[in-house]
Amino acid sequence: QKEVEQNSGPLSVPEGAIASLNCTYSDRGSQSFFWYRQYSGKSPELIMSIYSNGDKEDGRFTAQLNKASQYVSLLIRDSQPSDSATYLCASLSYNTDKLIFGTGTRLQVFP
Amino acid sequence: EAGVAQSPRYKIIEKRQSVAFWCNPISGHATLYWYQQILGQGPKLLIQFQNNGVVDDSQLPKDRFSAERLKGVDSTLKIQPAKLEDSAVYLCASSLSGGGYEQYFGPGTRLTVT
Numbered sequence: 001q002k003e004v005e006q007n008s009g010p011l012s013v014p015e016g017a018i019a020s021l022n023c024t025y026s027d028r029g030s031q032s033f034f035w036y037r038q039y040s041g042k043s044p045e046l047i048m049s050i051y052s053n054g055d056k057e058d059g060r061f062t063a064q065l066n067k068a069s070q071y072v073s074l075l076i077r078d079s080q081p082s083d084s085a086t087y088l089c090a091s092l093s094y095n096t097d098k099l100i101f102g103t104g105t106r107l108q109v110f111p
Numbered sequence: 112e113a114g115v116a117q118s119p120r121y122k123i124i125e126k127r128q129s130v131a132f133w134c135n136p137i138s139g140h141a142t143l144y145w146y147q148q149i150l151g152q153g154p155k156l157l158i159q160f161q162n163n164g165v166v167d168d169s170q171l172p173k174d175r176f177s178a179e180r181l182k183g184v185d186s187t188l189k190i191q192p193a194k195l196e197d198s199a200v201y202l203c204a205s206s207l208s209g210g211g212y213e214q215y216f217g218p219g220t221r222l223t224v225t
Contacts, residue, residue, distance in 0.1 A: 004153070032211035043202055043216040044154065051211060088153050097209050098167060099144075101153025 003027055006089050006102035013109055019076040021105050023089030026070065030091040030100075033065055035074045038086045038104065048074060079109045113138065115217030117203050123223045129191035132220045136184070136205030142166075143180055144214060145188050146202040154202055154216075160186060161209055193224045 005024045013019045021035075032051050036044035050056045050063040050072070062075040072091075076083055086104040093100065116135040124130050136143050142161050146154035157176065159166040162183040171178065175194070180186040190197055200219045206212040 034213065036216075043200075043219045046213055046215060049213050090153070092211055096167075098156055098159075099214060101155070103151065103153050 003100045004089055004091050004102035006087075006105045008103055009106040010108045011105055013079050013107070015079060015081060015109055015111050017079050017109075019079045019083065019107055019109070021074040021076075021087050021089075021107065023072040023074075023102055024070055025072065025089075025091045025100075027091065027093050027095075027100070028067075028070065029093050029095045030070075031094040032092040033063070033072045034090045034092070034099070035061075035063060035072075036088040036090065036101075037083075038088055040085075044088055076107075079107075081109050081111055083107060084109050115203055115205050115215055117201075117217040117220055119220055120218060121221050121223075123225065124193055126195055126224050127192040129189065130193055130222065131187050131189045132201050132203075132222075134186045134188070134203030134217060136186075136203070137215060140205035140207055140215075141183070142206045142209050142212070143186050144204040144206075145178055145186070146204060146216075148200045148202055148219070150199075157188070159209070166209060190222075193222075195224050198222055198224045 035048040048063040064073045088104045089102040145157045148154040158168040160180040178188045202219045203217045204214040206214045
């Protein structure tokens with residue numbers, strides 16, 4: 001069983017729509033969660049971190065965490081073509097202090 | 112604030128040759144990480160340093176990979192001898208400390224082993 005699971009996509013949304021990216025994790029000891037954006041040929045760029053249940057908003061991005069369901073999501077409002085990238089979900093285990101990444105979801109925003 | 116620096120950006124070598132990568136973390140960041148990212152996969156941790164001590168190297172293939180972080184700042188990752196399956200992007204990241212602190216990545220080194 002993969003420790004962090006994401007749908008590989010591609011997820012295609014029209015410009016201006018809300019893109020919803022989902023992630024599940026298996027380690028109940030995970031305490032911190034991160035979303036990274038990775039453009040093709042580039043390195044991962046941190047866009048959101050979330051540590052407690054509920055929603056966290058930053059500009060057009062909202063991260064949602066539900067520890068009971070072991071579920072993390074990222075919402076991108078008013079999606080732009082420049083948001084087209086692979087989005088990596090990562091969880092940090094309190095026990096191992098190791099950041100575990102999913103395989104990423106490729107998002108395509110079309111004009 | 113300057114980000115994580117890495118060099119070289121690209122490297123092509125033949126199998127059985129050796130290669131070394133260099134990383135300079137964000138100033139003041141005590142924790143440094145080396146990750147391997149194979150195409151289509153998420154980054155996989157190879158080794159984690161806290162200052163100049165190794166915290167976790169459980170996924171480092173120690174028969175061919177080695178890493179050091181002298182003086183608790185810069186770090187080098189070496190592969191000797193390289194295999195075809197080592198072709199990947201090698202990413203260096205740093206954080207203020209371990210635990211829940213956010214990790215920031217450098218631009219990476221794309222290694223091709225032929």
